Amino acid sequence: MSSSASLLQMKGIVKSFPGVRALQQVDFDVRGGEIHALLGANGAGKSTLMKVLSGAYTADEGAVMIDGTAYTFTQPLDAIRSGIQCVYQEVDTALIPSLTVAENIMLEKLTAGSRWIDWSGMQREAARVLQELGLTGIDVRRQAGELSIAQKQLVLIGRALAQKAKFIIFDEPTAPLSNEEADQLFRIMDRLKKDGVGCIFISHRLAEVFRISDRITVMRDGQRISTKLAADTNAGLVVEEMLGKKFEEEFPKAQVKIGGTLLEAKGLTSGTKVRDVTLSVRQGEIVGVVGLVGAGKTELSRVLFGADPLDAGEIALRGKRLRLARPADAVQAGLALVPEERRKQGVLVELPIMANLALPILKPLSRLGFVGRGREAANADARIAELGIQPANKHQLVKYLSGGNQQKVAVGKWLPTQADIYLFDEPTKGVDVGAKSDIFRLIGKLAEEGKGILYFSCEIAEILGIADRILVMSYGRIVKELSREEATQEQILYYASSGEA
Ligand SMILES: Nc1ncnc2c1ncn2[C@@H]1O[C@H](COP(=O)(O)OP(=O)(O)OP(=O)(O)O)[C@@H](O)[C@H]1O
Numbered sequence: 001m002s003s004s005a006s007l008l009q010m011k012g013i014v015k016s017f018p019g020v021r022a023l024q025q026v027d028f029d030v031r032g033g034e035i036h037a038l039l040g041a042n043g044a045g046k047s048t049l050m051k052v053l054s055g056a057y058t059a060d061e062g063a064v065m066i067d068g069t070a071y072t073f074t075q076p077l078d079a080i081r082s083g084i085q086c087v088y089q090e091v092d093t094a095l096i097p098s099l100t101v102a103e104n105i106m107l108e109k110l111t112a113g114s115r116w117i118d119w120s121g122m123q124r125e126a127a128r129v130l131q132e133l134g135l136t137g138i139d140v141r142r143q144a145g146e147l148s149i150a151q152k153q154l155v156l157i158g159r160a161l162a163q164k165a166k167f168i169i170f171d172e173p174t175a176p177l178s179n180e181e182a183d184q185l186f187r188i189m190d191r192l193k194k195d196g197v198g199c200i201f202i203s204h205r206l207a208e209v210f211r212i213s214d215r216i217t218v219m220r221d222g223q224r225i226s227t228k229l230a231a232d233t234n235a236g237l238v239v240e241e242m243l244g245k246k247f248e249e250e251f252p253k254a255q256v257k258i259g260g261t262l263l264e265a266k267g268l269t270s271g272t273k274v275r276d277v278t279l280s281v282r283q284g285e286i287v288g289v290v291g292l293v294g295a296g297k298t299e300l301s302r303v304l305f306g307a308d309p310l311d312a313g314e315i316a317l318r319g320k321r322l323r324l325a326r327p328a329d330a331v332q333a334g335l336a337l338v339p340e341e342r343r344k345q346g347v348l349v350e351l352p353i354m355a356n357l358a359l360p361i362l363k364p365l366s367r368l369g370f371v372g373r374g375r376e377a378a379n380a381d382a383r384i385a386e387l388g389i390q391p392a393n394k395h396q397l398v399k400y401l402s403g404g405n406q407q408k409v410a411v412g413k414w415l416p417t418q419a420d421i422y423l424f425d426e427p428t429k430g431v432d433v434g435a436k437s438d439i440f441r442l443i444g445k446l447a448e449e450g451k452g453i454l455y456f457s458c459e460i461a462e463i464l465g466i467a468d469r470i471l472v473m474s475y476g477r478i479v480k481e482l483s484r485e486e487a488t489q490e491q492i493l494y495y496a497s498s499g500e501a
Pocket residue numbers: 017018020022040041042043044045046047048049390391400401402403404405430
């Protein structure tokens with residue numbers, strides 16, 4: 001870090017929403033050439049602070065200063081002009097899918113109002129930017145809409161550099177990435193750092209935070225709790241500061257008697273993503289399906305739920321063959337799915353928390369076709385308490401919740417259904433360590449009630465903690481079955497990367 005490095009400071013930032021004091025006098029700063037991690041439980045105010053910094057929100061009070069000069073951002077363009085860029089978690093909305101990679105990277109030139117555009121020069125320039133990042137694998141003439149999430153992120157970083165970013169905000173960039181993709185992102189962040197760019201990094205995965213960060217700031221309930229050198233703190237301390245109490249990250253595993261077979265699937269095949277999958281789930285059993293990102297876990301969960309068609313194979317519940325033409329058939333038969341992409345499939349963001357939580361259980365809540373408001377409200381209060389959904393206000397629209405709290409709603413709405421089989425696809429993505437334990441406890445409770453559970457995840461530690469039996473998936477196939485007793489991290493990794501395309 002040289003003495004000439006730029007310094008970005010936020011001082012006394014206050015931001016309120018109706019009923020919520022999201023930020024209370026928050027100070028935060030980042031220097032050129034460092035990676036500063038911003039941590040906190042779901043709803044702590046991280047994304048809000050970054051939205052103030054990137055001009056998406058205007059603060060009620062406080063100042064943003066770059067090298068001592070105060071700025072007021074009233075729109076994202078103001079922040080961009082001052083050298084601040086944000087790689088949002090929902091990268092999909094940040095790129096224009098119908099434009100090429102080059103056009104997306106050089107967007108500023110496109111929109112600058114000049115009538116004459118040098119297309120080939122623009123492509124060369126975009127390619128040069130990507131090359132500087134060490135990215136040669138992305139063809140700048142491709143349409144942005146065709147790229148993977150990881151590639152879209154990289155294009156966004158490319159755009160930030162093309163627009164001369166001095167500071168880049170990364171809000172949970174690794175949540176949707178595979179380990180390799182995350183490693184590539186970290187290499188690029190390292191490079192940015194060497195070029196003097198200041199990076200702000202938000203993540204709920206503490207291991208990666210400690211791996212790449214220079215400094216760590218912890219927030220809780222809209223306030224800054226601490227800022228320390230990463231070398232001067234540790235995961236235990238950080239979690240304590242985040243939650244305001246001592247806490248051991250744990251995956252509580254209840255001892256449950258495992259009963260008869262509930263679900264049986266034979267030879268399931270769907271396109272190239274699910275190939276000849278045979279599995280069974282018994283009463284009270286938690287079956288973990290583990291595999292790398294892209295192994296076909298989500299596709300398998302969708303096939304079992306009737307959301308994707310079967311090319312071959314059969315599914316039976318309690319010995320009775322199921323015909324699942326659509327998800328409604330699966331729900332009718334006694335299956336529940338908590339899907340991975342919460343914003344697209346898991347929750348209706350324009351509706352309040354209460355309505356979202358009631359959706360899967362409208363039948364039991366209704367008498368003679370009328371939904372009992374009292375019971376709907378009681379159900380919402382129970383789930384809000386169980387999962388610690390913040391704000392604890394059942395009338396709040398889901399779109400105003402923090403990312404992790406939206407995920408809690410997506411999980412919570414399925415808990416009181418009278419399903420026999422629960423499919424959980426990466427349910428802990430984006431939730432903080434405390435909420436993760438809550439979700440595990442609730443899944444354990446379902447098992448105690450005799451439900452059968454399929455838990456899909458690429459987090460090996462979670463699978464080892466929660467599953468009675470583990471199925472390792474690779475290239476659409478189950479390549480290995482392991483009992484809870486025999487499974488180890490190394491073994492799972494070995495089999496997960498062993499399959500053939
Ligand atoms: N537009 C909004 N309207 C109302 N409340 C909001 C709005 N945006 C954020 N909030 C509230 O502000 C608080 C902080 O939310 P924020 O999104 O900053 O949390 P976060 O730390 O990013 O959490 P997560 O880890 O879950 O992403 C939450 O209580 C949230 O519900």
